[in-house]
Amino acid sequence: MRDVLTGKEMHEVEIAWHLAPDLVMENSQGAFVASADGTKLAVLPDSSANWLYASEKYQISPAYGKLQSAIRVAGRAKLELPEEHGTLLIAGAAEIGRFTRVQTTGPAVLYRYEDSAGSHCILFSDQAGRWSCPPFAGDCKLLYLLLENDEVKRLILCDGSRAEYKGKTIVQNQSSVQRFERDQHSGMTEASSSDSVKLHPVS
Incomplete structure (x- = not known):
């Protein structure tokens, strides 16, 4: 996934991947691996970029008056635009390699x-x-x-x-x-x- 950020000057930016609430999240070799019922999906950000990533719990409202806990993988950075950022999604996630922008x-x-x-x-x-x-x-x-x-x-x-x-x-x-x-x-x-x-x- 390639996110292209347009504009000028310095900005604080955020990219967030919102995941289903029933998934289990773990950090493995720089990737955020979500799993459920034997299936896995890894979110692997560009490791060469100056971004700070973390998995976070937050509240969502699937229906009026109802709240439930969910997980998101959020990356934040202070950048001079224009700029871009890459994220690799790996289905199965049996192996995690290294992902970089050259x-x-x-x-x-x-x-x-x-x-x-x-x-x-x-x-x-x-x-x-x-x-x-x-x-x-x-x-x-x-x-x-x-x-x-x-x-x-x-x-x-x-x-x-x-x-x-x-x-x-x-x-x-x-x-x-x-x-x-x-x-x-x-x-x-x-x-x-x-x-x-x-x-x-x-x-």
Whole structure:
């Protein structure tokens, strides 16, 4: 989840995740893990950001004249706007890795999540046209890559036509597509697109 905060000057800001009252909350490796009936959901904030996070109990009113206790995960910071903040939601939460925003220059923003599966890289660009964020480049608004031993194992591209990794073109279409996905596993490659006519994966 990417929260983009607009405006100018210094502001005290807050982001809160409101959770169902029957969930059990615990803190694990910088994440807030909510669980109930054997299912888990982890709320993992960007650990590189200057935010203070805590789980809090508070009162909600599900009906007039009735109060019940609930839990929220709240993050607070004093920031000079504009700024942004990333939060990763992990279903199942069997493993908690490290989630950070990588310092970049230019219009693209890069977040990285490291776990046993590899390095998950998520790039956003709010400006139209080509961008460069070494070792990545492209013209899409969103790009996700799973890197395993420096090899692209999974790719998702949204609202764009091209993506590159380390100077090599990994996706190229004649015109922009809403969505393109490619997944490599067990020696097989699967690909899908919102427009199959425009689908031109580059291996």
